[in-house]
Amino acid sequence: MRTFCLLVLPNDTLEDIFVCNGCVGSYGSILKMSRNFLLPKSRFCEFFNYLKGLGKFFAPVRVSEQSFSFKEIENEGEIAWDALRTILPPKKFFYPQRETVLKYDRNEVEATVPEDNFQVIFGVHPCDLAGLGIMDTIFEAAPGDTHYTKRREQSLVIGLSCMPDKYCFCQSMGTSCPTKGYDLFLTDLGDAFFVQVETARAEQMLAGCNGLFSPVSENDKDSYKEFWIERDKAFTNGFEPDNLRSTLDMEWDNPLWDELGKRCLSCGNCTPVCPTCYCFDLVDIANLNGQSGERQREWDSCQFVGFAQVAGDYNFRPTPVDRLKFWYRHKLHGFDDPYGFKTCVGCGRCTVSCPSGIDDIVDVVKRLQGNNEQPNK
Amino acid sequence: MNNPISNSRCPLTPTRGVIRSIIPMASDNTLFQITVDGDALSDCMPGQFVQLWVPGVGESPISVCSGHVGATVELTVRKVGRVTSALFQMNEGDWVGLRGPYGNGFPVEAYRGKDLCLIAGGLGVAPIRSLWQYVLDHREDFGKITLIYGMRHSIDLLFRSEFKMLLRRRDMEVFIAAEELCGPALPPISVQLGRVTDMIKAASLSPTVEVAVCGPPVMYKYVIDELKAKGIAESQIWLSLERHMKCGIGKCGHCFVGGAFACKAGPVFNLPQLRLLPEAVECA
Numbered sequence: 001m002r003t004f005c006l007l008v009l010p011n012d013t014l015e016d017i018f019v020c021n022g023c024v025g026s027y028g029s030i031l032k033m034s035r036n037f038l039l040p041k042s043r044f045c046e047f048f049n050y051l052k053g054l055g056k057f058f059a060p061v062r063v064s065e066q067s068f069s070f071k072e073i074e075n076e077g078e079i080a081w082d083a084l085r086t087i088l089p090p091k092k093f094f095y096p097q098r099e100t101v102l103k104y105d106r107n108e109v110e111a112t113v114p115e116d117n118f119q120v121i122f123g124v125h126p127c128d129l130a131g132l133g134i135m136d137t138i139f140e141a142a143p144g145d146t147h148y149t150k151r152r153e154q155s156l157v158i159g160l161s162c163m164p165d166k167y168c169f170c171q172s173m174g175t176s177c178p179t180k181g182y183d184l185f186l187t188d189l190g191d192a193f194f195v196q197v198e199t200a201r202a203e204q205m206l207a208g209c210n211g212l213f214s215p216v217s218e219n220d221k222d223s224y225k226e227f228w229i230e231r232d233k234a235f236t237n238g239f240e241p242d243n244l245r246s247t248l249d250m251e252w253d254n255p256l257w258d259e260l261g262k263r264c265l266s267c268g269n270c271t272p273v274c275p276t277c278y279c280f281d282l283v284d285i286a287n288l289n290g291q292s293g294e295r296q297r298e299w300d301s302c303q304f305v306g307f308a309q310v311a312g313d314y315n316f317r318p319t320p321v322d323r324l325k326f327w328y329r330h331k332l333h334g335f336d337d338p339y340g341f342k343t344c345v346g347c348g349r350c351t352v353s354c355p356s357g358i359d360d361i362v363d364v365v366k367r368l369q370g371n372n373e374q375p376n377k
Numbered sequence: 378m379n380n381p382i383s384n385s386r387c388p389l390t391p392t393r394g395v396i397r398s399i400i401p402m403a404s405d406n407t408l409f410q411i412t413v414d415g416d417a418l419s420d421c422m423p424g425q426f427v428q429l430w431v432p433g434v435g436e437s438p439i440s441v442c443s444g445h446v447g448a449t450v451e452l453t454v455r456k457v458g459r460v461t462s463a464l465f466q467m468n469e470g471d472w473v474g475l476r477g478p479y480g481n482g483f484p485v486e487a488y489r490g491k492d493l494c495l496i497a498g499g500l501g502v503a504p505i506r507s508l509w510q511y512v513l514d515h516r517e518d519f520g521k522i523t524l525i526y527g528m529r530h531s532i533d534l535l536f537r538s539e540f541k542m543l544l545r546r547r548d549m550e551v552f553i554a555a556e557e558l559c560g561p562a563l564p565p566i567s568v569q570l571g572r573v574t575d576m577i578k579a580a581s582l583s584p585t586v587e588v589a590v591c592g593p594p595v596m597y598k599y600v601i602d603e604l605k606a607k608g609i610a611e612s613q614i615w616l617s618l619e620r621h622m623k624c625g626i627g628k629c630g631h632c633f634v635g636g637a638f639a640c641k642a643g644p645v646f647n648l649p650q651l652r653l654l655p656e657a658v659e660c661a
Contacts, residue, residue, distance in 0.1 A: 101389045109390060109393055111387040113387075141627065145387075278628065282436060282629070322656075326633070329635070335636040
């Protein structure tokens with residue numbers, strides 16, 4: 001497999017590093033820069049307790065031998081530091097699987113508003129942060145989604161560095177380094193975290209715990225750079241990304257889609273686990289009196305047979321081949337309009353959760369590109 | 378994030394409307410006149426649609442079929458699914474919800490000053506009606522107008538009294554065709570035996586005519602072929618696509634055509650635009 005030497009650091013450039021420990025209160029002056037400092041691991045417990053005091057604290061927790069899930073935790077010992085991909089991505093915190101969007105009775109229709117509930121989401125890896133960035137774009141586009149944005153405003157998202165496993169291919173999707181979607185990002189330097197503060201909101205919240213941090217030294221900067229270089233070399237999975245859009249366009253009629261479609265169960269597993277799958281259904285739940293009820297929004301999947309069906313039983317994507325091909329194109333080619341970006345972030349969740357083994361994106365892309373090497377997994 | 382979106386009104390919340398009149402039409406179609414509070418729909422343009430909500434049942438995307446929308450909006454609805462069946466059980470005075478208007482509608486600005494050919498198949502006549510009403514309201518802004526309306530059975534002809542008037546007008550040409558002539562004759566409306574494509578053949582269309590088409594998905598390929606055979610450029614052929622519009626605001630994903638939201642970028646596209654979108658229409 002091809003070796004990649006793309007190195008992007010999680011800041012535009014390291015020149016942007018701006019050490020101003022204790023410079024809280026003047027948020028305006030540092031809005032365009034991220035502030036960096038060091039958090040010794042020995043003080044992480046205090047940091048955790050401080051954040052815990054702000055609201056509910058969610059972090060990846062081991063839920064079975066091989067799976068992790070973002071759950072509310074009470075003490076820092078519950079954090080699964082080795083978690084790579086959780087079963088569901090962190091989109092669930094802002095866009096829950098089911099939520100009520102309005103209530104009605106005979107006299108009025110009332111939009112519901114999410115509760116005031118501050119939450120800290122800790123341990124979000126770069127792929128999932130990129131996913132949140134994409135969800136932000138979609139839900140904030142006019143007319144903006146009030147439920148999503150309210151929850152997003154009430155959350156502090158803390159990113160965490162990671163080392164890729166054999167399913168990770170964020171490097172190929174250009175999402176291996178965090179650029180958006182987070183308030184704080186922690187890079188693990190062994191005995192300390194290199195912390196980057198990205199938003200004024202985070203800066204404000206950290207005002208009460210600045211004593212835990214120490215300034216970044218030249219050595220720390222070197223360790224930080226070294227970490228990201230090492231991480232970049234650690235990827236074993238991936239493909240040549242430059243021609244992705246044109247490949248997907250060109251190979252729309254490739255027989256590979258038929259081969260994969262025949263094996264597709266249309267179970268829809270690939271969509272709830274995807275950090276950027278946002279499709280939903282709207283359903284009415286009427287009360288027994290027939291006069292009142294509510295309207296709920298719930299996650300839907302483009303892999304379900306009725307997804308593109310219109311009244312009169314005309315289905316625009318009647319077969320699993322049509323639906324699978326559509327999903328692949330949306331992820332890897334992305335929007336034609338209005339956003340134009342790809343919607344795969346390379347987390348590998350679909351690959352590990354597909355019961356038919358047809359969501360190995362890297363393998364599929366390589367085959368479409370004409371590279372028939374056997375997958376190395 | 379200091380975003381004001383969360384303080385605005387949830388875009389999925391309908392405005393309450395009251396059914397003012399229910400006018401049965403041919404076959405399983407009915408014209409609903411619904412009034413809404415305020416000016417929620419007053420900026421509606423031809424070819425746009427609304428989400429009609431029957432509380433407790435669900436929403437259905439319905440084309441607005443009137444060219445000028447004030448407090449009252451006209452919707453032609455066919456009883457085909459769960460929501461429309463529930464709507465047909467309702468009475469005048471009952472309340473429903475409406476959201477919209479959604480979609481880009483027909484590009485009336487681009488049509489200004491040009492000859493127009495409006496082609497409707499079956500229930501596709503509903504959005505096309507909003508366009509001819511608009512165009513006739515602004516008659517002096519447009520050139521020659523040709524209206525072609527095809528259906529399977531002549532008994533399915535909708536807007537009969539309106540067509541009687543249109544057929545009398547000297548400033549437009551109207552062709553009505555049915556694949557099968559059945560039921561009583563409808564004088565003075567002359568329904569010819571044939572398809573929409575036969576009417577396109579018969580019509581005399583200038584090469585610069587702008588064409589607006591709405592009908593069942595199967596119709597498009599044949600209509601496109603026929604129009605191109607008459608030497609009409611692809612960029613002048615505008616198709617209104619039917620898709621499953623669930624949210625209407627470019628979020629829920631149901632209406633995707635390739636990677637474009639039909640509810641927001643469409644539903645009206647011209648042929649060059651559609652050629653860039655896989656799974657849009659079949660055409661040579």
